[in-house]
Amino acid sequence: MTYTATLTGKQQLTIPADLFRKLNWEIGQKVVVSASDYSLSVTSAKDLVDRLAGSVPIPKKFKGLSIDQIIEKSIQDNHKQ
Numbered sequence: 001m002t003y004t005a006t007l008t009g010k011q012q013l014t015i016p017a018d019l020f021r022k023l024n025w026e027i028g029q030k031v032v033v034s035a036s037d038y039s040l041s042v043t044s045a046k047d048l049v050d051r052l053a054g055s056v057p058i059p060k061k062f063k064g065l066s067i068d069q070i071i072e073k074s075i076q077d078n079h080k081q
Contacts, residue, residue: 015042030067045071 003016015025023044025031030045046067062070 030071 001019003019005013005016007013025044032043032045032048034041034043049067062073065073
């Protein structure tokens, strides 16, 4: 199904409520946004990690952390460099 959304002056995009519910997304959830030519793809970061689980070993420093904690730690580590 195709939906129409509006880009705001703050470069934000609102996901239509029906689609948001259909995807079982939650407010504050992390998503991965990628571009190809003139289109965007938005994927749940958690779903992406779940699909890739087991294909790449988790570094020891990330074991036992939630996806949000891993992202935050990665950002902090990147700023230290």
